[in-house]
Amino acid sequence: MQIEKVMVVGAGQMGSGIAQVCAQAGYQVYLNDLKEDIVEKGLEVIRKNLNRQVQKERMNEDEKEGILARFIKSTDLKDAGNADIVIEAAVENLKIKMKIFEELDQYAPEHAILATNTSSLPITEMAAATKRPEKVIGMHFMNPVPVMKLVEIIRGLATEDEVYQAVEEMTERLKKVPVEVNDFPGFVSNRVLMPMINEAVYTLYEGVATKEAIDEVMKLGMNHPMGPLTLADFIGLDTCLYIMETLHEGFGDDKYRPCPLLRKYVKAGWLGKKSGRGFYEYV
Numbered sequence: 001m002q003i004e005k006v007m008v009v010g011a012g013q014m015g016s017g018i019a020q021v022c023a024q025a026g027y028q029v030y031l032n033d034l035k036e037d038i039v040e041k042g043l044e045v046i047r048k049n050l051n052r053q054v055q056k057e058r059m060n061e062d063e064k065e066g067i068l069a070r071f072i073k074s075t076d077l078k079d080a081g082n083a084d085i086v087i088e089a090a091v092e093n094l095k096i097k098m099k100i101f102e103e104l105d106q107y108a109p110e111h112a113i114l115a116t117n118t119s120s121l122p123i124t125e126m127a128a129a130t131k132r133p134e135k136v137i138g139m140h141f142m143n144p145v146p147v148m149k150l151v152e153i154i155r156g157l158a159t160e161d162e163v164y165q166a167v168e169e170m171t172e173r174l175k176k177v178p179v180e181v182n183d184f185p186g187f188v189s190n191r192v193l194m195p196m197i198n199e200a201v202y203t204l205y206e207g208v209a210t211k212e213a214i215d216e217v218m219k220l221g222m223n224h225p226m227g228p229l230t231l232a233d234f235i236g237l238d239t240c241l242y243i244m245e246t247l248h249e250g251f252g253d254d255k256y257r258p259c260p261l262l263r264k265y266v267k268a269g270w271l272g273k274k275s276g277r278g279f280y281e282y283v
């Protein structure tokens with residue numbers, strides 16, 4: 001199964017990062033979103049990241065231009081007709097993702113793999129929206145994509161071995177480390193990470209310590225690069241809440257109950273770094 005042409009659906013923070021590492025690895029990349037200005041914004045972030053690499057003399061101007069020349073802007077899912085793999089990185093909403101998968105299944109060539117970057121939603125259910133469940137797989141990148149080494153590869157119930165192998169090889173070509181996981185809510189990464197973040201929010205809610213103290217304990221005591229509340233702001237509090245709800249609903253266990261303070265912040269529109277305010281304020 002030869003992968004050369006990639007389509008990334010969603011040009012936001014995750015989608016643009018995925019597109020960047022694919023183009024850097026030599027793939028031709030269709031970067032797709034609903035509107036051209038969103039695609040252009042994603043490309044602008046990529047250009048900035050590449051310029052930084054040039055400044056740090058890790059890449060020369062020609063290499064940068066070569067990478068940028070591998071992008072094709074797309075606002076039509078029909079462009080999936082040119083792809084060997086489509087990596088969906090749209091909004092974390094199962095209904096929307098299932099609709100995208102249904103459409104991609106119509107347009108993508110028969111051999112094409114349909115992958116999703118979902119952080120916790122069921123791969124098997126998305127696969128069921130297509131007539132090729134054996135070619136559907138999870139490819140969960142971490143934020144910031146250009147920096148983080150892990151790709152959690154999630155097998156749906158019907159995922160073929162050949163598809164898994166092809167995605168594993170592609171991940172290695174992206175200079176990332178693949179880790180195989182089965183399809184359960186939150187997979188491994190968010191099943192372990194989000195309850196820790198949620199517990200950090202509870203310690204703040206219950207007045208155990210200040211936000212700065214909670215973050216300092218985890219940074220200095222556990223050697224985490226960011227404290228859990230800073231990390232929650234970085235991920236987005238709406239995303240954290242959504243993943244906790246997915247775990248709570250998926251396992252039906254109260255140990256995954258989202259902290260009321262997390263709900264309150266999301267209701268206030270305090271979504272973290274992207275909205276300018278979360279547990280901390282950003283200027």
Ligand code: CAA
Nearest residue numbers: 049119141142143144145146147148189190225226231235
């Ligand atoms: N895009 C590209 N590169 C970036 C970047 C971005 N958004 N942010 C930072 N970098 C690069 C910097 O350019 C720098 O590169 P060089 O070393 O080559 O100069 C390097 O990363 C380190 O950056 P900084 O020195 O500015 O800051 P730092 O040392 O604090 O590192 C960090 C920043 C890598 C984000 C680090 O704080 C970290 O690892 N934080 C935790 C991140 C994490 O846990 N991510 C997973 C989130 S969960 C998730 O993604 C899954 C989900 O489903 C929710």
